[in-house]
Amino acid sequence: MDRNSNIYTFTFAIIMIIIVASGLAFTATTLKPLQAENVRKEKMQNILSTIGVDVSRDDASAKFDEFIKQQLALNPDGTVNDKVDAFKLDLSKEVKKDHDNQNYPVYQAEKDGKTYYVIPLYGAGLWDALWGYIALDSDKNTIVGASFDHKSETPGLGAEINQSWFEDQYIGKKIFDKNNEFVSVKAVKGGANADDIHGVDAISGGTITSDGVSMMVEERLKNYIPYLKNN
């Protein structure tokens, strides 16, 4: 058969596409449950890590049920919306909605008899999305743990936000000032003062990512003010 004829070219292309497409579709569908499970467990690991519980991926599910007592989806005014499953809320979609139409997930954890509030975060860095979790102490003001991650920040620079040296700086910082006004916690370029309870050191060479983290923390936590102040 003439390999340069149009018919041959079209037939070849069509057969090729069918084979490749079915192969890929098969791979994607078979691996989908495993991948979804990984993502779900990682989310549990991240939430637990902010309250100081480090678990392996295999134990994540069991430990999550043990420590997390309540998973709430909040209305903008701080009341609980019973109809929504907080764990299934996709923040990347929620943040695109108007403030009034969003649901704000919060996880109530209990460890050693103390209650903690874990708040999920979502924002933008230099290249792509940032996300993370912040855990507040029973006073709903002091941060007891933070965990950040990113999609594609620069390795060695902005990507350092998911390293413990950066995350651990948030421990002990406060989100409300003396007068109970919301001020959030910012990553300060050039380094925060040692006694600054609302600031941490930004990453050298990762200023835009650091600013992204500051923005994300402020923007997301702001939405929880009614809940944090009333309950």
Add this chain to the structure above:
Amino acid sequence: MAEEKEGLFSKKNRTLLIDPLDDNNPITVQVLGICSALAITVQLKPAIVMALAVLFVLVFSNVIVSLLRNLIPNRIRIIVQLLIVASLVIIVDQVLKAYAYDVSKELSVFVGLIITNCIIMGRLEAFALANGPWKAFLDGVGNSAGYGFILIVVAFFRELLGSGKLMGYEILGHKAKTVAESTGLYHFGYENNGFMLLSPMALITVGIIIWIQRSKNRKLIEN
């Protein structure tokens, strides 16, 4: 097609495997695949995983294209090659996400970028289309090894000098907030060279490797 009978590891076949390591290295001699050599050599671990991923994709696409070489219509051969490479890359990505989730997070977008790695298209066009599957296999292994070798050497120096670590371990000592609290070299006032973390230094490192290689290897000296 009547091919001459020759041993699996005849001299010619061995050249296919060894040539790309030095005399015909894809990065330092052909200067292909520079883009990924700049992007993922900040740390050693992603560089190694990247080298393995490229090995898988290049070997398989080389063999597949070589098997199909008498069937692929000439006019659409580039797009057919691209299709094969892209599907292999997606398979790698999906499998990593399912079975090696942490590694896949580490590599993030770079796995996808294998599709645009010029070495792969270069080998398919230049070699696999004209040679049998066994030869294509050897050529794939050789070229990805040559690529991976340079990647790992560059990543070694960049991670060591840029962040004082190798594979994430602090081998030059721990850098604390003050010199007095630091251990190892940092105790004596040593500082990491942050410039090593930026892409220009990868280019300069590759340049230095090319320089050393050319001054040692007679065959590469041009008049």
